[in-house]
Amino acid sequence: MKFFRSLGRHISQGFKSIHRNKVMTTVSIIILVSCMLILGTFYLVITNIEENFNSIDHLNIIEVRIRNTCTPEEVEKIGESLTAICRNSPIITEDPVYVSSEEHLKRFHELYNDQTWSAFFTGELNPLRASYQITFTNFSDITEVVSIVSKIEDIELDGGSKAISAGDISSCIDVYRNVMSIKRTLYTVGIALMVILILFSLFVIGNTIKLGITARKDEIMFMRYCGATKHFIRAPFIVEGIIIGLLSALIALGLEYLLYVYALSGIVRSSSVAITGGEIAISPFSAHLPILAAAFVIMGLFAGIIACAVSLKKYLKV
Amino acid sequence: MAYPDGTVALRDVSLKIDDGEFVFIVGASGAGKTTLTKLLLCEERVSSGILEVNSFHLEKMRSFRIPYLRRTMGVVFQDFRLFPNKTVYENVAFPMQVIGESGKRIRNTVTYFLDQVGLGDKAGSFPHQLSGGEQQRVAFVRAMVNNPKLIIADEPTGSIDNDLRDGLMDMLLQANRSGKKTVIVVTHDTDLLYRYRKRTIQLHKGRLVSDQIGFEGYAIPANGGENA
Numbered sequence A: 001m002k003f004f005r006s007l008g009r010h011i012s013q014g015f016k017s018i019h020r021n022k023v024m025t026t027v028s029i030i031i032l033v034s035c036m037l038i039l040g041t042f043y044l045v046i047t048n049i050e051e052n053f054n055s056i057d058h059l060n061i062i063e064v065r066i067r068n069t070c071t072p073e074e075v076e077k078i079g080e081s082l083t084a085i086c087r088n089s090p091i092i093t094e095d096p097v098y099v100s101s102e103e104h105l106k107r108f109h110e111l112y113n114d115q116t117w118s119a120f121f122t123g124e125l126n127p128l129r130a131s132y133q134i135t136f137t138n139f140s141d142i143t144e145v146v147s148i149v150s151k152i153e154d155i156e157l158d159g160g161s162k163a164i165s166a167g168d169i170s171s172c173i174d175v176y177r178n179v180m181s182i183k184r185t186l187y188t189v190g191i192a193l194m195v196i197l198i199l200f201s202l203f204v205i206g207n208t209i210k211l212g213i214t215a216r217k218d219e220i221m222f223m224r225y226c227g228a229t230k231h232f233i234r235a236p237f238i239v240e241g242i243i244i245g246l247l248s249a250l251i252a253l254g255l256e257y258l259l260y261v262y263a264l265s266g267i268v269r270s271s272s273v274a275i276t277g278g279e280i281a282i283s284p285f286s287a288h289l290p291i292l293a294a295a296f297v298i299m300g301l302f303a304g305i306i307a308c309a310v311s312l313k314k315y316l317k318v
Numbered sequence B: 001m002a003y004p005d006g007t008v009a010l011r012d013v014s015l016k017i018d019d020g021e022f023v024f025i026v027g028a029s030g031a032g033k034t035t036l037t038k039l040l041l042c043e044e045r046v047s048s049g050i051l052e053v054n055s056f057h058l059e060k061m062r063s064f065r066i067p068y069l070r071r072t073m074g075v076v077f078q079d080f081r082l083f084p085n086k087t088v089y090e091n092v093a094f095p096m097q098v099i100g101e102s103g104k105r106i107r108n109t110v111t112y113f114l115d116q117v118g119l120g121d122k123a124g125s126f127p128h129q130l131s132g133g134e135q136q137r138v139a140f141v142r143a144m145v146n147n148p149k150l151i152i153a154d155e156p157t158g159s160i161d162n163d164l165r166d167g168l169m170d171m172l173l174q175a176n177r178s179g180k181k182t183v184i185v186v187t188h189d190t191d192l193l194y195r196y197r198k199r200t201i202q203l204h205k206g207r208l209v210s211d212q213i214g215f216e217g218y219a220i221p222a223n224g225g226e227n228a
Helices: A002-020 A022-058 A072-088 A101-111 A116-120 A139-149 A166-215 A217-226 A230-276 A285-315 B033-040 B063-070 B088-098 B103-116 B132-144 B162-177 B190-195
Strands: A061-065 A097-099 A131-135 B022-026 B073-076 B150-154 B182-187 B199-204 B207-213
Touching: A002 A022, A002 A166, A002 A230, A022 A166, A022 A230, A022 A285, A061 A139, A072 A131, A072 A139, A166 A217, A166 A230, A166 A285, A217 A230, A217 B063, A217 B088, A230 A285, A230 B063, B022 B033, B022 B162, B022 B190, B033 B150, B033 B182, B073 B132, B088 B103, B088 B132, B103 B132, B132 B162, B150 B162, B162 B182, B162 B190, B182 B190
Parallel strands: B022 B182, B022 B199, B073 B150, B150 B182
Antiparallel strands: A061 A131, A097 A131, B199 B207
């Protein structure tokens, strides 16, 4: 009972202290929220990039296209040769899969069903060729896969030439490397910014607590003479730090949602189109909500409690 | 008792104050009165020797026990030190809230004490709305509200007129006589000492130079107390 009475008093004192130092509290919250927004934004951008890379991983498939003039026996022979090669290679995970030209056309129509021009390509006017699909583990192994597959005679790899041009492959790898480089840069910049802002927010929250201690100097002294325990004197300040942290987490979560829905998705979508030349999937905010909420709350509590503890140790002699 | 910088504030002081006594501690500035008060409140620790207050052995007491020692004491300050932003009721209730008393007990006790000193109708007033005498009574009640065994009045008459001084002394004497409280008044107000003939402990340059009933002037030894 006594515990709950004290807890109620600490919470009430914490809110009073926040009201008393509202300017500094606001500054603390703004800085902490900025810190969380940076963390959240970088997390969302990186996660979306990674998720789309996972879908690129699904494209870790090359098509060995077969001339239209090939007889079924020749097609079967090519299949057997490819299977033998694939089974001997550590980077190729599955046996080649045959996809007929009709199947390609069907997929084409599914992909472009909203385009009127796609209707021109029908059974007799099917420009697509049958192929063997070869799946490999990493997108970065594409050069090696092409060089292995190219050893087979009588096939054409993409575009009618004997082999895929070196330029095509290197441009694919370049895209992959560029995005990985962007991801690394984002990580580095994000972490650096976050560390700087966390340190700054610790400093500001610490000063807010210090102001609270100064404002309540007489009260604290009298509390000591009345027999207040260390915990009893310190608890309202800790509560203040926790409130600042939690309030910041809540505000940051709301702003992050708005930012994601109205701004970030637009930016990511347009930049992704520029990079990959295609559509990119933006995951819904709700998918990230639990992780973001947990991260913001932990970060808020961490900053609030640490700053408070340091400030109390430095300025409050009990 | 020596401070970390090497200053010896109290030396060879040996005294016993029994339960229910009324004692003045006097001395000029630098005599060691403040240090003695700090020792009693366990704000400072004795560097050597033994100090027992209200059955707490202060020389070896662990820090977490200090609040429990202080709960057996009430302190009356020179300038009252009422909280200006709290009402009379809140000021008096504060020490009880600090030690976690229940709301009901706080209400009953505060109301009782305020009625006792004639401030029942001023419970909702703020300190600046009270006269000096009323503020003094609030400060006294605030020191009494947790039912302390020992009351320490630190220079209680330093900044008040004679009427207020007499009023405060009456309250302290009443607490001593009727409430069986031990009262220690730390002062350099000689008028007070002449007027109220009580046990008077005199300090000079950190040494105990006199311990007697009544006051007959400062007993400063010829050598300044160095070898007293």
